[in-house]
Amino acid sequence: MFQIQIPSLIDVSLFTSLASLVILGLLNWYWKKTSTSTSSNDLLRLPPGPWKLPLIGNLHQFALAGSLPHHFLRDLANKYGPIMxxxxxxxxxxxxxxxxxxxxxxxxxxxxxxxxxxxxxMEVLSYNYSGLFSSPCNDYWREMRKICVLELLSAKRVLSSASLREEETWNLVESITHLSPLVINLSEMIFSMVNRIIARAALGKKCKHEQEFTSLVHQIFILGSSFDVTDLFPSLKFLHHVTSAKSSLENIHRKMDMILDEIIDDHKLVKGKSTKNAAAKSIPKSNVPESAGEDHQGLVNVLLQLQESGELQFELTTNHIKAVTMDIYTAGSETSATTIEWAMSELLRNPRAMEKAQFEVRQLLAGKRKIQEIDLKELDYLKLVIKETLRLHTPVPFIIRQATKRCRVSGYDVPSEAKVLINAWAIGRDPKHWGADADRFEPERFQSSSTDFRGTSFEFLPFGTGKRICPGISFGTAIVELALSQLLYFFNWKLPNGTKPQEIDMTETMGIAARRRNELNAIAIPFFP
Incomplete structure (x- = not known):
């Protein structure tokens, strides 16, 4: 997350000799420029924290910490306290x-x-902060969030898109069945399935650029999770021209923009043909069933209709539509797939929990012809598994904010414009709230507990809370529940190459979401009742 992009070095000796002179001059100028603000910070009662070096502050400690900042900051908090x-x-x-x-x-x-x-x-990839994730909390953000919830993420819409999820999860089951008893890359298959579900829900159809789109999203999650040097030194804007970060981001953005333009043009073309056909047949609007085509209309179509109608209080541009669509796709696909991947990893690592979850699903399906007839609300133990997975493997470890003004928290001053990182991953593993076994996978800890992940239990915040809580909780959990129930019902699972459950590598890698560092490989044996 705290990565600094540096330029490629062609001639190291030449670069070193020139850079030494330039850097000395820059540091001297920067020291003088920031000395006034530093002295003003001394007047604040700042929270405690580790010692800081001149100019770079604590960057050297992040460099030594490795690639998992949520672990590093948890360890620091154990020493300096809950606010640092x-x-x-x-x-x-x-x-x-x-x-x-x-x-x-x-x-x-x-x-x-x-x-x-x-x-x-965020500036480059979200069309100058036009997406739901990056936009300031203003009238535009409130209106766009409301539209996305009503047209895609509400309980009614989640229910109406059930057939879409069922089709794609069934395709996953068939693909795994055809590969049995070979070792499969379960991670790859899970992410591909979730990407298709999100694409169809957001775009209204399968994306013909799925592989390229998915690859770009993966690159966005890597680059989007890092701080460029100009994010760390805002007064040194000219460093954009020294580092490769901005050009890399703009290159990805151009490719993504071309795909989104083509998707939007396709929607406009289809809409134009539909309008002409309807006019030719003179079909009164009142005779068309309300639900016709509604289930898979897609968010892009809804936004294009709003753009054409001019009903909103602001001008809805094509860039706004692209930014919001990309946000829905990237956020929904990565977090849902990561949760399924970690849940299967934990179940393979804990055979007792796997057995209990499979027994529940198979008991519920007894006497039914297909798994779609199961009421997912009855999957009590599976819900405990999902909660425990979200607690241990919070998909997005940090809730990130920025102070709009100077204020006080727990008796300490938070400067205006300060970045605030709420370590939701560390909170979810805090022994003070979860006991001495906080790092152990134990779904039963949620039995007879009112603790939930919808923002009211502050010791458990995988989706955040407050006005910027993740709007896609219902949509995401519906994907996770159905996918896990299918995987558990139709297959018995084995680890390849004689791997023992306790030998599964559970190491994380950090982008915006905390995924497995290594992909999950397993053997699926079809289950015949």
């Missing part, structure tokens, strides 16, 4: 690691912490 102050270059960063302080920031002081940080990756 770090200096990431020129920027103040406040880290929150307790449910009580998370509640203060996200609920009691929500107005001061409602915006996301301004980052180069």
């Amino acid at each position: 102050h770090l200096k990431t270059g020129q920027v103040s960063t406040v880290v929150i690691s307790s449910p009580e302080l998370a509640k203060q920031v996200l609920i009691h002081e929500a107005a001061a912490f409602s915006n996301r940080p301004t980052l180069l990756a």
Whole structure:
């Protein structure tokens, strides 16, 4: 997450000799420029934190910490407390690691912490902060969020798109069956299935550029999770021309933009043909059933209709449509697939839990002809598995905000424009709230518990909380529940090459979402009742 992009070095000796002179001059200028702001910070009662070096602050510690900042910041919080102050270059960063302080920031002081940080990756990739994730908390953001919830993510819409999910999960089952008893890359198959579901829900149809689109999304998650050097030193804007970060982001953005343009043009073409056909047949609008084509209309069509009607309080541009569509696709696909992947990893690692989950699904299906007849609300133990997976493997480890003004949290000053990182992953593993076995997979801990992931239990925040809580909770959990129930019902699972359950590598890798570092491979044996 805290990666600094550096230029490729063609001639190291030449670069070193020139750079040494340039850097000395830059550091001297920067030191003088920031000395005034540094002295003003001394007047603030900042939270405690580790020692800082001049100019770079705590960046050297992040460099030594490796690629898992949520682990590193959890360890620091154990030493310095649940609220810490770090200096990431020129920027103040406040880290929150307790449910009580998370509640203060996200609920009691929500107005001061409602915006996301301004980052180069978000500026370039989200059409200048036009997406749901990156947009400031303003009228545009509220209206677009409302549209996305009503047209795609509400309980009614989630129910109406059930056949879409069933079709794609059944395709997954068939693909795995055909490969049995070979070792399969289960991670790859899960991500492909979820990508298709999200694409069809957002776009209204399968994406013919699925492989390229998925590859670009993966690159976005890697680059979008890093801080460019200009994010760390905002006053040194000219460094855009020194590093390769901006050009890399713009290259990805151009490719993604071309695909989104083609998708939108296809929708306009289909809509135009439909309008002409309807006019030729003189079909009164009142005679067309309300539900006709509604289930798979897709968010893009809805947004194009709103753009054409001019009903909104602001001008809805094509860039707005592309930004929101890309946000829905990237956020929905990565987090849902990551959760399924981790759940299967934990079940393979814990055979007792696997056996209980399979027994429940197969008992419910007894006497029914197809798994779609199961009421997913009856999958009590599977829901416990999903909750425990979200607790241990929070898909997005950090809830990220930026202070819009100077304010106080737990008696400490948070400077204006400071980045605030709420370590939801660390909160979900805190022994103070989860016991001495907090790092152990134990779904039963949620039995007879009111703790839930919808934003009211501050010790469990995989989707955030408050006004910027993830709007796609119902849509995402519906995908996860159905996919896991299919995988557990139709197959018995084995590990390849004599691997023992306790030998499964559970190491993470960090993009925006915390995925498995290595893909999950397994053997699926079809189950015949």
